[in-house]
Amino acid sequence: MILVMNIIELKGITKTYHIGDMAVDVLKGVDLSVETGELLAIMGESGGGKSTLMNIIGFLDSPSGGAYHFEDQDASHLTDNQLAHIRNQKIGFVFQQFNLLPRLSALDNVSLPLVYRGVERSQRTEIASEMLKRVGMADRMTHRPPELSGGQQQRVAIARALSGKPTIILADEPTGALDSQVSQEIMEIFLKLNQDQKITTVMVTHDPKVGQQCRRTVRMSDGRLAEV
């Protein structure tokens, strides 16, 4: 299919948090389109609403106002189960702190999204080991996260994000906890996945070196987005 469509279409998205009597407007009308196969970096200072935006895009949170279309379908008002279902089927998360379950082996961590999809164990193992190979962790499958370095853990986390064959990968400061050399290795994985497999990726970062390598960059500031 050569058809290029917008996976994500945000129009006037607002998010207001209520802390006691105080209302805090974190997002003040965000417009954003993400096309299939894009590699987008969202940059900006901390506290600018980047993570909130990522949570809304990733169906972990719902917007207070505005319209969210995901794959051309209105996704503004969904039930908790529907949100869980979309997260499981469509989204691959990569977090700054890796967020692997320390008790599980790398293989089981990568399998976890498939567990909630009801995929059989043998098939899960097959997919998970394939994903671990893809991020260069074929020789560490039975290791548990505490036995792995930060860079290795992030590779496992990327494999986990890939295992569900998601529509989009959302990476929130994926290199934020890594030194610059390892950061570059992780960045290359994202670039390679995007180039070779056309995996759509949205990445939040405050690191300009990371931002520069993405094909498109937007800047978030005071609850609004601007193209760079």
Add this chain to the structure above:
Amino acid sequence: MMPFAEIVREALSSQAAAKQRTILALIGIVIGIGSVIALVTVGQMVQLTSLQQFQQMGTNIITVQRGWGDKGGGNAKQQGPSQHMTWGDAEDLKANVSGLEMVAPYTSTWGQPLYTDRPLDMPVMGVTRSFADINKLEVLKGRFISDLDGYSFFGVLGAGAAQKLAKLGVADPVGKTVFFKKRGFKIVGVLKRTAEGGMRPYEINPGMMIPVRTSYLFKRERNVNEIMARLAPNADRHLVIKAVKRYFKQRHPGMLTQVRSAEQLIAEMAKQSQLFTLLLGAIGSISLLVGGIGVMNVMLVAVTERRKEIGIRRALGAEQIDIQAQFLVESVILCLAGGLIGIALGVGAAYVLSKVNGWIFFVSGWGLALGVGVSSAIGVFFGYFPARQASRLNPILALRDE
């Protein structure tokens, strides 16, 4: 939703990870289930053991005793010693009450039997030949008292009494002489040990039995302690008991007569053990309640400690019900593990008690099923609230948790 086998696998691995806390939480459940199982099992063993004693003797036995109610006691004082069951009552009983096959009255005589000059501390009973039949006594050596023994000074020893003599160095008491009331009794027989309990007089094993007529040589009145009787086949128990009461009412107006049948005793025992089981069940329930609250506490701590894990799972697509099922299954597995350990300990304790007390060891499947069922139910009941709390966590806040 996640397949059930996966939930169980996850639960097992989480429990294994928190070993120390798991063990602490289990103690309450172990004690609760363990005590309930031990006590219920002991109750059942005691019941079974005494039932078997009854069965050995036959359930067609009745015993007749003077009652000790206010009425009987008062009248006895007023009317003197005639208000006792007498030898004559016993002799005429069979002719006057139909449905009795065999009657065995016996007497007790106070005093200290001696071997040479050593006190033997054994009860002495005056018996007839029928006493052995009704009580199903078996002779180990020599013979039992015969009705032809008349007023002779013969004695038959119970198994316990023979043991006492053996300690004094008398390996074979048959032919030896035991002194009682300054008279020498020649031992003519030794009995095998009989099972205690049921309708049998307790004096059989530790005592010496002498001819009933001989026992009257030491008494002013020809009274009997108790009359044991065996019903004829096909006799109606209720009618016989009524007739026996009527018979004694005619002969001793004002004397209270207590007639007990084996079936009645069994029913009484069943009632008693029911009460016992209920009481112990209540005690067990309290420990289970305490244990359950302990489990709930542990699960609440687990939910708090694993907020991050819950957040990660939710981000990867777990529904609320998946999280709830995960923690609920953990709670049930926790309680079930405690329950199984408790069952093992309870059965072990019951086994030791049965060996010490000579009860028949017996564990009912019903009791075990109850233990397993109750512990799972506690897991569900006390795990429900923490599990629900876990499932309702906001995924974003949970993820942000460090």
